[in-house]
Amino acid sequence: MQSQCTWTQPRMPTPLCFKSSTLLTFSISKHLHTKSFDSLASRKGISYYPFLMATLSTPSTTEKDAVSFQSESTQKTQQPLQVAKRLERFKTTIFTQMSSLAIKHGAINLGQGFPNFDGPEFVKEAAIQAIRDGKNQYARGYGVPEFNSAIAGRFKKDTGLVVDPEKEVTVTSGCTEAIAATMLGLINPGDEVILFAPFYDSYEATLSMAGAKIKCITLRPPDFAVPINELTSAISKNTRAILINTPHNPTGKMFTRDELNTIASLCIENDVLVFTDEVYDKLAFEMDHISMASLPGMYERTVTMNSLGKTFSLTGWKIGWAIAPPHLTWGVRQAHAFLTFATSTPMQWAASVALRAPDSYYVELKRDYMAKKAILVEGLKAVGFKVFPSSGTYFVVVDHTPFGLENDIAFCEYLIKEVGVVAIPTSVFYLNPEDGKNLVRFTFCKDEETLRTAVERMKEKLKRN
Amino acid sequence: MEKKLSSVAKSFTPSPIQELSHFAQRCNAINLAEGFPDFPAPIHLKIAAVSAINSDFNQYRHVQGICEHLARTTKEMHGFDVDPQTDIAICCGQTEAFAAAVFAVIDPGDEVVLFDPSYETYEGCIRMAGGIPVYVGLEPPYWSLDSDKFMGSFTRRTKAVILNSPQNPTGKVFTKDELEIIAGACCRRDCLAITDEVYEHLTYENIKHKSLASLPGMQERTIITSSLSKTFSVTGWRIGWAIAPAFFASAIRNIHVKLTDSAPAPFQEAALTALRSPPDYYESLRRGYESKRDYLVELLAKIGFQIQFKPQGSFFLFAELPKNSSLSDVEYVKELIEQAGVVAVPGCGFFHTNLSSEKPSQVSCNYQKRYIRFAFCKSDATLAAAAQKLGELQLGVSSQ
Numbered sequence: 001m002q003s004q005c006t007w008t009q010p011r012m013p014t015p016l017c018f019k020s021s022t023l024l025t026f027s028i029s030k031h032l033h034t035k036s037f038d039s040l041a042s043r044k045g046i047s048y049y050p051f052l053m054a055t056l057s058t059p060s061t062t063e064k065d066a067v068s069f070q071s072e073s074t075q076k077t078q079q080p081l082q083v084a085k086r087l088e089r090f091k092t093t094i095f096t097q098m099s100s101l102a103i104k105h106g107a108i109n110l111g112q113g114f115p116n117f118d119g120p121e122f123v124k125e126a127a128i129q130a131i132r133d134g135k136n137q138y139a140r141g142y143g144v145p146e147f148n149s150a151i152a153g154r155f156k157k158d159t160g161l162v163v164d165p166e167k168e169v170t171v172t173s174g175c176t177e178a179i180a181a182t183m184l185g186l187i188n189p190g191d192e193v194i195l196f197a198p199f200y201d202s203y204e205a206t207l208s209m210a211g212a213k214i215k216c217i218t219l220r221p222p223d224f225a226v227p228i229n230e231l232t233s234a235i236s237k238n239t240r241a242i243l244i245n246t247p248h249n250p251t252g253k254m255f256t257r258d259e260l261n262t263i264a265s266l267c268i269e270n271d272v273l274v275f276t277d278e279v280y281d282k283l284a285f286e287m288d289h290i291s292m293a294s295l296p297g298m299y300e301r302t303v304t305m306n307s308l309g310k311t312f313s314l315t316g317w318k319i320g321w322a323i324a325p326p327h328l329t330w331g332v333r334q335a336h337a338f339l340t341f342a343t344s345t346p347m348q349w350a351a352s353v354a355l356r357a358p359d360s361y362y363v364e365l366k367r368d369y370m371a372k373k374a375i376l377v378e379g380l381k382a383v384g385f386k387v388f389p390s391s392g393t394y395f396v397v398v399d400h401t402p403f404g405l406e407n408d409i410a411f412c413e414y415l416i417k418e419v420g421v422v423a424i425p426t427s428v429f430y431l432n433p434e435d436g437k438n439l440v441r442f443t444f445c446k447d448e449e450t451l452r453t454a455v456e457r458m459k460e461k462l463k464r465n
Numbered sequence: 466m467e468k469k470l471s472s473v474a475k476s477f478t479p480s481p482i483q484e485l486s487h488f489a490q491r492c493n494a495i496n497l498a499e500g501f502p503d504f505p506a507p508i509h510l511k512i513a514a515v516s517a518i519n520s521d522f523n524q525y526r527h528v529q530g531i532c533e534h535l536a537r538t539t540k541e542m543h544g545f546d547v548d549p550q551t552d553i554a555i556c557c558g559q560t561e562a563f564a565a566a567v568f569a570v571i572d573p574g575d576e577v578v579l580f581d582p583s584y585e586t587y588e589g590c591i592r593m594a595g596g597i598p599v600y601v602g603l604e605p606p607y608w609s610l611d612s613d614k615f616m617g618s619f620t621r622r623t624k625a626v627i628l629n630s631p632q633n634p635t636g637k638v639f640t641k642d643e644l645e646i647i648a649g650a651c652c653r654r655d656c657l658a659i660t661d662e663v664y665e666h667l668t669y670e671n672i673k674h675k676s677l678a679s680l681p682g683m684q685e686r687t688i689i690t691s692s693l694s695k696t697f698s699v700t701g702w703r704i705g706w707a708i709a710p711a712f713f714a715s716a717i718r719n720i721h722v723k724l725t726d727s728a729p730a731p732f733q734e735a736a737l738t739a740l741r742s743p744p745d746y747y748e749s750l751r752r753g754y755e756s757k758r759d760y761l762v763e764l765l766a767k768i769g770f771q772i773q774f775k776p777q778g779s780f781f782l783f784a785e786l787p788k789n790s791s792l793s794d795v796e797y798v799k800e801l802i803e804q805a806g807v808v809a810v811p812g813c814g815f816f817h818t819n820l821s822s823e824k825p826s827q828v829s830c831n832y833q834k835r836y837i838r839f840a841f842c843k844s845d846a847t848l849a850a851a852a853q854k855l856g857e858l859q860l861g862v863s864s865q
Contacts, residue, residue, distance in 0.1 A: 083570055083713065
């Protein structure tokens, strides 16, 4: 109960903390009466998370009276009016915090996942041309037709699947919005959704906005393989959806064909939807990227999400998309219409040019990133980190414990202040922060000189205990 | 597989505005339906955007300068202070700012008061957050606010009031008295207000837009949302914002980060240029739109419309069908497309049947099928072409 309060923003007024612990008691006591809670909680490694929003969606009279009593008392004490209870799950992101600290100490930022080099000229030129040609008004809500076609064309090249750009492709403000629209359009309050930890922080947040019950399966070093037994116990006819991020942020793991096949058969057996985040699909180094949608029987139940930002080093343009069969696309489009209505028009035109880039672009992209990766990985090993193998993305996860700091956050703060390099503490990517305390994430989406300098600083100033 | 849709998604229907637009496109009709300009965006803005792309402002960013400008213009226009460091969240358009604001303050079961008619998106957002929309009908033909009706819509569960002024679709600008009624209720009931002020710079006949937040007791409980889109004719750039007390702005910012992470970076840069526009820019914007409005009023009068309420703001005209026409709004719009090749939006889509404290009856709600919304954010050439086509049609339509 106490932990709920520490997750809130420092400035949250105390009445909100008090309310949250009351309601947590309510939701736990409700579930102690059900057999399923007992049996799941007793299994090792699964955190069953009876999310508050699920029980709040049908408030009892007593609960509501408690709420209104609170707001009357706040009236009298002139506290600021209450923000929604769902915000207890929201905190200022670790990335922003680390970035400010980095600037303060003049540290090299290998934390936040965006390049310090820019996107290709031909794509930028296309955007400029679109602006000059007057393409500055609302695009069609679900995407500029030419862009939808380009997305379908690229998807066919990548997976062999033929999709209808008009009925099965939706353009969104980045993959982040695709995820939000998918959760809000396809998940009911109380639905069970399975996530693999560590996970990108927006998944948990948007699932909480949709009122989902999150079931978490932890991927563990050294290879972050999917624990099949845990997955088989977790998935049931009550599961609504499972979210897969491959190539995976932060570990760089890529789901193998075997893993995907196993997950697929469990999903078909239990009638579960799959949401995939494949934004790093073109940064696949050690094996080929496989889209779940391309497996037999899976297209009809999968939402495949991707974006322009990582592949084309234009993370600030916010161009993403979701590909799904018409009945699922419908839900995604409804939510999208109310979240942002339409996506940046000139950038969509430029993105259609980008997606028609020749194979040589992708070959060169991989080659450049592999060179950067080599610099970082060799450097981290030489410095003394235990480096875990990363098959894809531009991230690498390492064990920092050889350096004797208490946990990942302490290590990252030390790294910024004493060494002048930024990494991200991975505990923020877990439901249970304890699971991530030995690991930190470095990124290599930086120019080679920056990477070399960072490695030099660490070699010089970071000493093993 | 249809059962896989969330209950919220299942309750949504496709936008009638977008569907009509597709029909109009197929008929090659003149589009006076959708609310975006068909004339170019200001050159100084396009240059700024191009320059931003060339200067590599293409990664995730938050351009703090926008907040500084907004704090300044808020003080100039409305006379109150906001802290640019803490009170402003930049979002992907006013749409996202509004969605984030709703998610920030509305819990399942919370009631939200809205005015009828209103833009269709507000309700969708509120329902997505589990809130309950409660409509208060504005009285035609001047769309005035009935204080008793308004006060009667509040319950113990009312959390917020949504105010769009200048208003889409009616073009109404809420009067000082009306704002005071709304403010009074919010303060007495300790409710919030979320405003949509995207048409803030489009007001006519020397009427000034006054933000609800500037009234006594309101700043602390109001979330203002607005954007670049209508003021600078760049509806496709997706640059908007929310201005609110730090407590709310911070929540909105956190939600925005989870919804989309960042507004498009190069256009944030261009926004700096936009927000530095001199007073001349706004003056000529207003004058230009006012003359388009007058032109449209005249041409509609020629085909039998009696425009009782000329829009005081926005770029929409909500016209009551000619008295001698027995058609419904949808039928009339179809006729306009087929016979005259001009598209407008039937007003029924902006009305909602669950008006609070009113028994739905045939007579009292009949007016909801008698209005059409025309957009006049179109070039002079487009409006002239529309005039010509409608002029040719004069006899045919008004004899219906």
